[in-house]
Amino acid sequence: MTPYDKLLVLDLDETLVHACERPLEREPDFSVGPYALYRRPHLDAFLNGVLAAFEHVGIWTASTLPYAVPVLDHIIDRSRLSFVWGRERCTHKYIRETDEHVWLKPIRKLRRLGFRKERVLYVDDSPEKLMQSYSNLVPIRPFVGNQSDAELPLVLAYLHTLGPLTNVRPIEKRWWRARVDRQWE
Ligand SMILES: [Mg+2]
Numbered sequence: 001m002t003p004y005d006k007l008l009v010l011d012l013d014e015t016l017v018h019a020c021e022r023p024l025e026r027e028p029d030f031s032v033g034p035y036a037l038y039r040r041p042h043l044d045a046f047l048n049g050v051l052a053a054f055e056h057v058g059i060w061t062a063s064t065l066p067y068a069v070p071v072l073d074h075i076i077d078r079s080r081l082s083f084v085w086g087r088e089r090c091t092h093k094y095i096r097e098t099d100e101h102v103w104l105k106p107i108r109k110l111r112r113l114g115f116r117k118e119r120v121l122y123v124d125d126s127p128e129k130l131m132q133s134y135s136n137l138v139p140i141r142p143f144v145g146n147q148s149d150a151e152l153p154l155v156l157a158y159l160h161t162l163g164p165l166t167n168v169r170p171i172e173k174r175w176w177r178a179r180v181d182r183q184w185e
Helices: 043-053 065-075 151-162 176-184
Strands: 004-010 017-020 030-032 035-039 054-060 083-085 091-095 100-104 120-124 137-139
Touching: 004 043, 017 065, 030 065, 035 065, 043 054, 043 065, 043 151, 065 083, 120 151, 137 151, 151 176
Parallel strands: 004 054, 004 120, 054 083, 120 137
Antiparallel strands: 017 035, 030 035, 091 100
């Protein structure tokens, strides 16, 4: 299979792993600094699947790189990634109405790398970080340690339906889970 000519941007925390300072009832899979880390179920199959399916896969987290890089080194060979971006690449936004601070992951920063917005997909559990690029977002349920979580195989199946498209933006992605479930019935 020729890989899809798209850039897939993956979030880290609560998308691929769950990190906490107080470990859950079971042993963590690994630790980084003061954090206990848990891999999302089916993580290896998902990462191998997206790396085979997409020409470009990058990681963009709102965490700091001194945390994210060692976490990634436990779950993936970083040389297979197009980039690893941390909080310093995010744009800070203060939302007055809710008195919240948000780290945005603006798609225009990817355009500077040469990726056109028609060919960029984000998988992220925090839709507010993509408030300027909803059309590129496949929202995923947050992973907080549930061992029966089966989100990654589902989202991989859905990404295969978007990969061949010339422009991923016109597709409504909020209800993607229902579409994949139906496909598998
Ligand atoms: Mg996240």
